[in-house]
Amino acid sequence: MSSLTLLITISVVILTAVCIAFGVALRYARHAHRLAERESLASEQRLSALLAHDKQILVEIDEAGLVLGRFGTRSAGWEEGQIDGANILELVHPDDRCKVKKSIAAGRQGGSRPTALETRGLQSDGTYRWYETSTSNFLGDSGDQRLYVVSRDIEDRKRSELALQESERRYRLMVDQSPLGVLLVDQNMDIAxxxxxxxxxxGAPSVEDLNARNVWSSSVLTSEQSLDAISRVASGESVRTDFFFTSQYEKPVEASAYISPLQDEHGAVIGGQILLQDVSQSRRLEEQLRHAQKMRAVGQLAGGIAHDFNNYLTVILASADSILERSEPDKELHQAGREIVDVAERCAVLTESLLAFSRRRVARPEEIDLDQTVEGLEPMIRRLLGESIKVEHVKSGENTTIWFDPALMEQVILNLAMNAADAMTQGDRLTLEVRGGANFTRRDALASGALELIVRDTGCGMDPETLDRACEPFFTTKSEGHGTGLGLSTVYGIVEQAGGAVELRSEVGQGTSFHIFLPKGKEGPAPASKPTSDKSPAETGHERILLVEDESTLRNLTHRILVRAGYSVIEASDGQHALDVYRGLESPPDLVLSDIVMPRLSGADLAHALRAEKPDLPILFMSGYYSSHSMKVKALPPNVEVLAKPFSVRKLRDSVRKTLDASVATA
Incomplete structure (x- = not known):
């Protein structure tokens, strides 16, 4: 084989090996990539599952705040890729965007240190849920700055917190607006x-302005009674008690307190709760009620005594008159009779004052101008007080017309002026002022408006004890032999009988002022008819008279006086007896002479019954007192006269004759 062929063969083998190796490497790389992808997906799924389990959302944002990646968003209802590319601020409640923006900026500047805050995140259905959100920055693959925003769902916790806050707000509002003072203290009595x-x-302007933060150093717990109450509470007992203390403004306060212990789960006392109610006003009203009841009881007693005493005085006075008529003026017996009359008349003045106090005095009201009445008495008051005391009359400038007995009104003003004179010295001032349209609501009759008469002096004033008893009959601060103690009680009775009211205000060294409230614009009962002539008629007659009187001594005396004057008299011991006698007569009597206050049937009831049978029957009443307001009897019928007890023989005969003659004149 040639070298060339060998070289080519080796090259082919090497190339084949390289190709095989590359293919193997490529397959391995692809396999590794697929494994990495599967691992990444599994990691993402595990992270999403973990976040979903903890109700957390992880969002990756870039510097512009755009969402690059997200995990766990399905818990908010967002599908895959639905919020990719959105601005993170669009996924936050509008009211929270400002603080989220600041948090992101702080996260970029704070390195890896996370910052957390509570925000409301947008759900896919358009609602919002509460999340606790934190941010943390990191560098991306390309070196750009990115942020992880991790949000944990706290909706349930937030709802509980908000419900608790609302409950606490309502509780604090209820406690803070409670009319009761609420105080919580710890074991050391420090105010919690x-x-x-x-x-x-x-007396503090606010809770923050309390002078004492510890109850022991406050003015509330100073008495032995309060110390005993606290010691009992410390032993686990609940206590009700009353406190008397002085406020920061030096105002005396009476408070009713309920103190109960605060205990831990083991029953140990760890503090206390004090509920305080200011009862100063109610105590004053209770005292006023007790005083009014006392005055009413004293008035009833005084009226009853005066009524009986007037009957006895009538017998004494009439008997003395008989002595005077039957004795010579120069004889000792005549002089004794005169002395008896003088003493009886002085006693009558005392009983008159008692009747005025008890509101049972016979009054004859008419229309009078209060300002004019004061003006008419001003010269007399100046003379009584002397030049050393200044007298001032302040007029109302309005309509000051009232329905009142003019004589009694003058007595009220003069009594008050004389009472003031005893308290003043040289240089002092007495002011009489009439005010129209005074608003006095203590009594329904005066609620719609009243006239107010003020009698004010700059004298020595009265202490509380004297002030409390000032209007009691026979109470006086004068020395023995000076004054009867009936002046102010008379004023009280006259005004109360007229439907008015009296208020007394005074301080030692500050003078005294009487405030007399009188109803206006409503007329009272018509005054008793007046004789048509001032000429005294004859004191004798021959007519038949039905005499009705429950007091036997007075009835027998009156019988004798009338018989000596020539009248025929039929007696009855009370109203019911008189009605029975009247109905048994063959012809009606010419006159009925009757007492008013009697057992079984009163004189007023008798008169109405008789007038129902004979409308023109002449009736003459005799009584030591009468007031339809103060007694449970009917008002007197019209066109009747009232002969006030005690009366003299001449006055009795004169009144009987005038009544008979008036009936003949009107027949």
Whole structure:
């Protein structure tokens, strides 16, 4: 074989070997590539499964924020390749885009240190879910900067957090707007929580402005009672108690408290809860109610005493009049009778004051102008107080017309002025002011508007104890022998009987002011009819009179007086007895002379029953007091006179004669 042939054969063998080796290498390379692809796919599938299991999404973005790769997006409903090339900010809630943009920028500048935040990510159905997102930067194959954005689904946790936050918000809102002061303290009595009502209670502008952050150093827990309550709570007991303390504004506060322990899971006391309610106003109202009830009870007692006393005074006065009529003026018996009359009349003034206080005085209201009444009394008040005390009258400038007994209104003003005079010295001032349209809501009758009479002095004022008893009958701060203690009680009774109210305000060294509230615009009952002539009629007669009086002594005396005057008298011991007697008569009497307050049937009820049978029957009442507002009886019928007890013999005969003559004149 030639060398050339050998060379060619060797070359062919080598080339064949090279081709075989290349084919083998190519097949191996292809196999390795397929294995790598399968491994990569498996890794991607494992990563996607892992991310899906943890509800996480991994997104690779470039510097522009465009999505280059993504794993786990199926949990958000996105299909393969659906968000490739999208801007990452388009997959975030509009309200969160700003903070995501800042996070991406921080991630690019922070090396491999991840930053995390909570955002809302877009789902394929257009809804959003909460994710906890972190970013981390790295370099791509070509050296460009890229970011991994890892988002973990926290929707369930976020909903729980938001629900808890909302629950806490509602609870805090409820507690903070509660009218009760709420205080939570730890074992050292340091304040862990306080609401705004507690701050208001202790006089702080806000919770942050509380002077004391520890309850022991506050003004609330200072009394032995509060210390005892806290010690009981520390032992696990719940306590109800009352606290008396002074607020940061030096305001006295009375609070009702409920204190309960806060315990851990083992039952150990780790703090306490204190609920405080300001009861200062309710306590004051309760005290006002007790005072009003006391005054009403005293008034009922005083009225009852005055009623009985007036009956006795009537007997004394009428008997003394009989002595005067039957004795010579220069005789000792006549002088004794005169002294009895004088003493009885002075006693009548006292009973009149008691009746005014008890709101049972016979009143004859009419339309009067309150400003004009004050103006008319001003000269008298100036004379009574003297030149050393200044008197000022402040007029309302509005309509000040009221329905009131003018004599009683004058008595009210003069009593208040004289009371003020006793408290003032030289240089002080007394102001009488009338205000129209005063808003007084303590009583329904005055809720629609009232006139307010203010009598204000700059005198020495009163302490709380004196203020509380000022309107009680027979209470006086004057020395013995000076004053009866009935001046202010008379004012109270007169005003209350008229449907008004009295408020008294005073401080030691600051003077005193009386506020008299009177209803306006509504007329009261018509005043009793007045005689048509001032000329005294004859005091004798021959008519028949039905006398109705439950007090036997007074009934017997009245009987004798009328019989001596020539009248025929039929007696009845009460209203029901009188009605039975009347219906048994062959002809009606010419006059019914009756008491008002009687057992079984009152005089007013008797009068209505008699007028139903004989409308023109003349009726004359005699009573120590009468008020349809203060007694559970009917109002008196029209066209009747009331003869006030105690009365004299002449007054009785005169009233009987006038009533009889008036009935004849109108017949």
């Amino acid at each position: 929580f306080a609401n705004s009502a507690y701050a208001d209670l202790v």
